[in-house]
Amino acid sequence: MTSLPISTGPRWAKLPRRHMPVLATLALLLVMYGIGVSQYRAFSNIQVVFNVFIDNGFLLVIAVGMTFVILTGGIDLSVGSVAAMTAMVSAWLLQSGLPALPVLVIALLIGPTLGFLMGCAIHFFDIQPFIVTLAGMFFARGMCTFISNASIPITDGFWTTMSQYRIGDPRGNFVSISVLVAFAVVLVAAYVLAYTRLGRNVYAIGGNPQSALLMGLPLGRTRIAVYTISGLCAAIGGILLSFYTLSGAPLIAIGMELDVIAAVVIGGTVLTGGSGYIFGTVLGVLVLGVIQTLITFDGSLNSWWTKIVIGGLLFAFILLQRLIGIRYK
Amino acid sequence: MTDSRPVLTMTGISKSFPGVRALHNVDFQLFPGEVHALMGENGAGKSTLIKVLTGVYGIDEGSVTLDGEQVAFNGPMQAAAAGVSTVYQEVNLCPNLSVAENIFIGREPRRFGAVRWGEVRRRARQLLARLDLDIDVTAPVASFSLAVQQMVAIARAIDVQARVLILDEPTSSLDAGEVAQLFRIMRQLRDEGIAILFVTHFLDQVYGIADRITVLRNGALVGEYPIAELPQLALVEKMIGKELDVLERIEEQPRPELAVLEGGTPFVQVSQLGRKGAVAPFTLAIHAGEVVGLAGLLGSGRTEVARLLFGADRADRGEVEVNGARTGLRNPVQAIDQGIGFCSENRRAEGIIADLSVRENMILAMQAARGWLRPIPRRRQDELVDRYIKALSIRPANPEMPVRNLSGGNQQKVLLARWLITEPRLLILDEPTRGIDIGAKAEIQKLVVQLSDGGMAVLFISAELEEVLRLSHKIAVMRDRELVAQLDNDDTVDADRVMQTIASGTEREEASR
Numbered sequence: 001m002t003s004l005p006i007s008t009g010p011r012w013a014k015l016p017r018r019h020m021p022v023l024a025t026l027a028l029l030l031v032m033y034g035i036g037v038s039q040y041r042a043f044s045n046i047q048v049v050f051n052v053f054i055d056n057g058f059l060l061v062i063a064v065g066m067t068f069v070i071l072t073g074g075i076d077l078s079v080g081s082v083a084a085m086t087a088m089v090s091a092w093l094l095q096s097g098l099p100a101l102p103v104l105v106i107a108l109l110i111g112p113t114l115g116f117l118m119g120c121a122i123h124f125f126d127i128q129p130f131i132v133t134l135a136g137m138f139f140a141r142g143m144c145t146f147i148s149n150a151s152i153p154i155t156d157g158f159w160t161t162m163s164q165y166r167i168g169d170p171r172g173n174f175v176s177i178s179v180l181v182a183f184a185v186v187l188v189a190a191y192v193l194a195y196t197r198l199g200r201n202v203y204a205i206g207g208n209p210q211s212a213l214l215m216g217l218p219l220g221r222t223r224i225a226v227y228t229i230s231g232l233c234a235a236i237g238g239i240l241l242s243f244y245t246l247s248g249a250p251l252i253a254i255g256m257e258l259d260v261i262a263a264v265v266i267g268g269t270v271l272t273g274g275s276g277y278i279f280g281t282v283l284g285v286l287v288l289g290v291i292q293t294l295i296t297f298d299g300s301l302n303s304w305w306t307k308i309v310i311g312g313l314l315f316a317f318i319l320l321q322r323l324i325g326i327r328y329k
Numbered sequence: 330m331t332d333s334r335p336v337l338t339m340t341g342i343s344k345s346f347p348g349v350r351a352l353h354n355v356d357f358q359l360f361p362g363e364v365h366a367l368m369g370e371n372g373a374g375k376s377t378l379i380k381v382l383t384g385v386y387g388i389d390e391g392s393v394t395l396d397g398e399q400v401a402f403n404g405p406m407q408a409a410a411a412g413v414s415t416v417y418q419e420v421n422l423c424p425n426l427s428v429a430e431n432i433f434i435g436r437e438p439r440r441f442g443a444v445r446w447g448e449v450r451r452r453a454r455q456l457l458a459r460l461d462l463d464i465d466v467t468a469p470v471a472s473f474s475l476a477v478q479q480m481v482a483i484a485r486a487i488d489v490q491a492r493v494l495i496l497d498e499p500t501s502s503l504d505a506g507e508v509a510q511l512f513r514i515m516r517q518l519r520d521e522g523i524a525i526l527f528v529t530h531f532l533d534q535v536y537g538i539a540d541r542i543t544v545l546r547n548g549a550l551v552g553e554y555p556i557a558e559l560p561q562l563a564l565v566e567k568m569i570g571k572e573l574d575v576l577e578r579i580e581e582q583p584r585p586e587l588a589v590l591e592g593g594t595p596f597v598q599v600s601q602l603g604r605k606g607a608v609a610p611f612t613l614a615i616h617a618g619e620v621v622g623l624a625g626l627l628g629s630g631r632t633e634v635a636r637l638l639f640g641a642d643r644a645d646r647g648e649v650e651v652n653g654a655r656t657g658l659r660n661p662v663q664a665i666d667q668g669i670g671f672c673s674e675n676r677r678a679e680g681i682i683a684d685l686s687v688r689e690n691m692i693l694a695m696q697a698a699r700g701w702l703r704p705i706p707r708r709r710q711d712e713l714v715d716r717y718i719k720a721l722s723i724r725p726a727n728p729e730m731p732v733r734n735l736s737g738g739n740q741q742k743v744l745l746a747r748w749l750i751t752e753p754r755l756l757i758l759d760e761p762t763r764g765i766d767i768g769a770k771a772e773i774q775k776l777v778v779q780l781s782d783g784g785m786a787v788l789f790i791s792a793e794l795e796e797v798l799r800l801s802h803k804i805a806v807m808r809d810r811e812l813v814a815q816l817d818n819d820d821t822v823d824a825d826r827v828m829q830t831i832a833s834g835t836e837r838e839e840a841s842r
Contacts, residue, residue: 195443197435200426204434207423214421215485216406217435274425 020324021268021317022280028313029283032290040297047173052289057178058083058240060285062256063263064189065233067281068226070264071193071206073273074129076227078118078136079234080256082111084249085140086238090159091152091248100158108235114140115231119224133227137257144250151249154242162243178240185236190278198225206273262314263288270321287313334397336361336524337382337413337493342391344381351377354391355550357543359493359524364515366539366556367528370568370627370792374548375528379495383408383415395493414486418498420478422485424471429453431470432485456484460514476507480514487518494518495526500534512538530628531809532561532832544568561832568626569794569828593617594653596755596786597638597669602647608633610647611812613805615755615786620777622801622818623790624827630810631790632674635757638788639671640664665698670748672741674759674790680744683733687723688714690732691746698751717746721776741773755786762796774800794824806830 036043053060062079069076090107094100114136121132154160168174193199201222204212213219242248267284269276291309295301337359344352352374359365367375380386382393384402393400395411402408405415422431429450430437438448453466462480470478479499486494496515500508515538519525527539535542535556542559544551544567551567559567595614603610608630615621623631636642638649640658649658651667658664661671673680682690691714696705714728721742723735732743741761748756758777762770777800781787791797797804798818804827806814814830816822 191443195446197437197439197444200430200434200437200444204423204426207425208421211421211423214405214417215423215435216409274423 021270021321022277022283024317024320025266025268025280025283025287029287029290032287032294036290036294036297043293043297045173048293050173050175050179052286052293053179053182054176055244055292056285056289057176057182058237058244059256059260059263059288060182060282061185061233061240062237063260063267063281063285064185064278065230065237066257066260066264067189067267067269067276067278068193068202069129069230070261070269070271071202071273071276072223072226073206073209073271074122074223074226075133075261075271076115076118076136076230076234077130077133077257078114078140079230079237079260080253080258081137081140081144082114082231082234083238083241083256084251084253085143086111086235087242087245087252088144088147088152088248088250090239090242091154092147094154094156094159095152100156103156104239107239108232111231111233111235111238112228113231115227115229115234116224118231119227122227123220123223129227141250141254144248148248148250151247151252154246154248159243159246163246176243178243181236181240185233186278186282193278198222202226203274206275208274259288259310262310266310266313266317268317268321271318333360335359336396338394339378339382340392340394342378342381342393343389344377344386345389350548352381352548355545355548356553357550358553359526361492361524362519362522363540364519364525364527364538366535366542367526367545368535368542368564368568369545369551373545373568375545376497377548378545379415379497379526379528383413383495409486409491412490412492413495414491414493415495415497416479416482416486416499420475420482422470422478422482425469427467428457428464428470428473428481429466431481432456432466432488453484456488457481460484461517462514474507476503476510479503479507479511483514483518487523491523493524493526495528497528498530499527500529500531508534530626532564533809535564536561562829565626565828565832569792595650596652598650598653599638600648600650602637602644602649604633604637604642604645607642607810608637608807609811611805613812613815615788617754617786618781618784619803620781620787620789620801622797622804623788623807624794624797624804625807625831627792629807629831630812631807632759633810634805634807634812635671635759635788635790638664638755639669639757641671662697665694665751665753668752668754669757670694670751670753670755671757672744672748672759672761674763681732681740684731686729686731687718687735687743688728690743691717691728691750694747695750713750714746717749721746722772738770738773745773745776749780753785755788756780757788757790759790760792761789762791762793770796794827798822798824798827 036048042048062083066076066079086107089110090103093103093106118132118136121127122129162177165177166174167177167180193202201212201217204215204217205219205222209219241253245252263284264276264281265271265284266287267276267280267282269280288310292306295303295305335358339355339357342352342355342357343350355374355378357378367378369375377386381388384404384407388401395413400411402411402413408415423434426434432453433449437444438452439445450466457464457466457480460480460483462477464473464477470481473481483494499511503511515525515527529535539556541553541555542564543553544564546568593616595616598614600612601610602612611634613621623634625631633642637644638658640660640663643659649656656663656667658667658669664671682693688710692705692710699705711728717723718726718728723739723742723746732740735743745761761773774796777787777789789797789800801818804816804818804822805812806816806827808831816827816830
């Protein structure tokens with residue numbers, strides 16, 4: 001679906017090294033799913049897979065945005081807070097009586113605007129993305145509590161519909177609308193990365209920014225664009241989060257940016273940029289989701305085991321990237 | 330093949346940077362269908378001329394015309410759009426992208442905004458076929474050799490209907506076979522009528538490919554010559570800028586016989602030491618009390634040899650013996666432990682710490698050798714510093730003066746003192762006399778003689794042949810990053826002969842002595 005068209009064709013036999021991380025993630029995912037199926041009878045129910053998507057739709061959308069940023073060699077720490085802020089603003093505006101559509105538009109504008117500003121700061125003032133987006137993270141989180149110290153419930157009809165509507169088959173398996181939104185975002189992003197100049201420039205800049213500049217590629221515009229895209233994805237993720245929880249909570253999604261980064265890296269995108277695929281990111285999010293599901297099924301394990309396993313996996317995958325020498329610098 | 334009308338003319342080009350006159354009234358013209366070599370030592374103004382041409386720098390004075398029309402580019406992109414493409418020394422491609430994409434990125438054929446990958450690949454194959462290159466255009470550029478990457482960069486350059494192709498030291502990291510491949514393509518492009526401006530340090534390559542040569546020296550035009558009218562020796566003379574008869578007046582000094590010096594075990598003996606991309610494997614012995622001069626044009630690999638011997642760069646092949654015992658010189662700390670000192674050619678950037686005082690600068694190396702946990706007592710410091718200030722007549726004789734306030738010559742002496750204090754057994758001096766006045770120069774030369782008479786081995790690197798000839802017992806000649814000859818500095822050796830060796834690279838047989 002999303003592997004680079006330029007590398008498909010009759011070359012599957014060769015399995016280029018740069019596909020290794022994605023394939024490793026795929027293998028890992030299948031192994032984990034196999035473990036689940038063999039250990040727990042209910043695991044083989046297809047709804048388990050659907051639930052992974054339902055529970056992680058917002059994470060997937062945000063991870064897609066993060067993939068753009070990391071592909072250029074940057075990082076965006078603000079995404080968790082921006083998602084929370086988006087949910088918070090939505091809840092607050094709905095509470096104050098605004099109709100659903102304008103709320104949606106306003107909420108979806110905040111994230112990209114902040115992303116655009118951060119991108120400008122990173123490009124024009126040549127500041128480390130880490131610091132700029134860290135500032136963005138604190139700002140957005142602060143805005144959440146500025147709006148309200150307590151969680152604001154959402155009772156709006158559109159929101160509850162979106163939250164509860166089930167798209168299913170006759171046997172009762174279903175997915176939520178969030179999952180469809182997430183899939184749409186994934187498909188659009190994969191297309192942009194593979195077939196548009198913007199997407200190709202993202203890869204070029206991640207490969208070697210200096211060369212990209214000398215080749216006449218728009219370095220600044222592309223950089224600003226990826227942070228704007230990441231902000232938009234965080235905003236969409238925030239909306240999906242508010243569908244999921246039907247509330248805006250000031251302390252929700254704390255540390256989510258780190259889960260997102262972990263998912264992207266486990267999905268095979270190299271932190272120094274230039275290599276990775278949206279498809280990998282989808283797999284990375286699924287790995288995180290399946291780990292959570294396994295631990296839920298077990299029942300006796302503390303949920304913090306999720307973090308421990310993710311930590312181990314993250315380390316293993318970064319090591320793998322190192323070993324296969326996919327860093328070009 | 331040469332057309333009568335130049336495609337590119339640069340007239341009266343001057344360019345100054347604060348404190349430096351980089352180009353002064355330089356004329357240059359380039360005809361369609363020729364390979365035109367731009368020659369000169371480092372700092373002669375070659376790069377500045379190219380950067381002025383492609384709009385990286387503005388022009389202070391003079392004009393550029395392309396096809397009879399006056400142009401002033403605002404940057405490489407605009408220049409490329411007008412048909413003046415540049416391929417740089419370091420290949421500027423994105424290693425993670427495919428060959429095809431590297432050629433077309435930024436101007437991919439598209440339909441409704443979507444890149445037409447099939448078309449990209451087809452046209453890339455076409456273009457590379459024109460360069461006689463049959464490679465998998467879908468493989469990432471990083472999977473190919475530097476030579477192929479270079480050709481891909483050229484393919485990208487000529488795709489924009491280039492009429493002028495500037496190759497800025499394209500061969501510096503290629504091996505002989507790869508160079509031949511590149512030359513084949515250059516000839517082909519030349520025959521298609523493209524004007525090629527070729528910059529290189531390698532003399533052989535100039536004579537292998539160029540039709541005409543323009544020589545620059547110190548930012549000024551020396552002349553433009555058809556290749557047939559400028560033999561290699563004449564070219565070297567024009568680049569260095571010293572008439573031979575001036576150099577022939579060499580001070581003769583009684584020196585210890587080389588045979589006596591080379592009787593025992595050499596202090597340092599390296600065999601086939603080399604580093605890919607820096608210097609070809611070389612074999613060299615340096616004995617106690619011996620001054621070995623390292624001659625060669627700038628960029629010929631002299632500094633690289635010094636850095637290998639000091640462990641500042643790590644050799645990737647070869648062996649080093651110090652006092653007959655095999656050892657590795659993997660980093661400067663090990664080299665210092667073995668008694669090797671290194672005065673860098675780049676005094677400001679790598680040697681002197683301008684804000685520290687004369688005293689602090691001088692004791693730096695000794696303190697490092699002792700380890701930072703055992704400070705040198707202040708009284709001992711003062712003693713040492715005073716002694717060397719006197720010995721080297723450093724002025725002003727104030728140990729607490731910040732080094733930035735000293736003249737270049739005195740800074741150089743402070744740097745020398747830093748290493749002398751550690752009492753090295755081999756001192757590597759890389760261009761110790763560059764940019765300092767005549768008086769200081771003479772003092773440093775005198776000091777080198779004294780040191781070697783005292784039993785210290787010295788590796789003396791200098792661009793000034795005169796100096797090398799005067800001081801050295803033995804002269805190792807570098808050329809194109811290769812040690813091509815070792816000449817015993819006896820009566821038969823003069824500047825002429827060294828120049829001939831630099832120019833032609835013969836005398837190889839003596840290297841194996």
